[in-house]
Amino acid sequence: MPIAIPNLPQSLQGVVPPLNLNDPPTRAELGLVTNLVNHAGIQRHTNLITDDDLGKVFSLQQEVYTAYAAAVATAVAAAVGPAVTAAVGPAVTAAVGPAVTAALGPVLQRLDMMDIKLNKALAFAAVAHNRYQGDGNLLHRPFEIVPFTNGSMPPATLPALVNITIIRNLNDADARAYYRGYGGPQGHLTIAVKKEFVRVAIGCMVDL
Numbered sequence: 001m002p003i004a005i006p007n008l009p010q011s012l013q014g015v016v017p018p019l020n021l022n023d024p025p026t027r028a029e030l031g032l033v034t035n036l037v038n039h040a041g042i043q044r045h046t047n048l049i050t051d052d053d054l055g056k057v058f059s060l061q062q063e064v065y066t067a068y069a070a071a072v073a074t075a076v077a078a079a080v081g082p083a084v085t086a087a088v089g090p091a092v093t094a095a096v097g098p099a100v101t102a103a104l105g106p107v108l109q110r111l112d113m114m115d116i117k118l119n120k121a122l123a124f125a126a127v128a129h130n131r132y133q134g135d136g137n138l139l140h141r142p143f144e145i146v147p148f149t150n151g152s153m154p155p156a157t158l159p160a161l162v163n164i165t166i167i168r169n170l171n172d173a174d175a176r177a178y179y180r181g182y183g184g185p186q187g188h189l190t191i192a193v194k195k196e197f198v199r200v201a202i203g204c205m206v207d208l
Contacts, residue, residue: 003063006056009049015039024071025064033064034124058128065125072121123147130203136163146202148181164206167199 002020015036021029040057043049126144130136136143142162147153158174159166170178172191179194182201192208199208 127203149183
């Protein structure tokens, strides 16, 4: 079913086509929606559009990127299949020898790249979601986990950033790990600066 474009203010109507978007969306449509988000952010900053208008744009972004991510996940599952999934197990690899391991190498590398692309698409959707969850502490409204800039997910050893309280309580090592994971520039920065960078990176709109 096509993804419907919401009723946008006149100043944004020329950024995306008035017709519906494909489901799943194409890469070109992802670019159009990203461009729309950028324009909406600028126009809200200059009071050309309202918070409600901006919310419509973020909701569209989340819907589009979620649909794209789901399509990528389906493609990965179809490409791998049960046979390849079983073949990459350590026990089977040891049994069939180096030849199969070498043959599977390009396949596994491609799957790794697809997984990274999927996580990057999910990051856009997660940030858009988090912008409308307040401080994340409300019932049934926690933040979604945002993948790192390299496409990997934050390790389980780090506290999950599901609300602002957890961000505020990060110790220096965890704040530094998240800061680096989200692409923070090098420098001798205070823990407060690192936490603020992380807050913005995951889409939290409430001040620390």
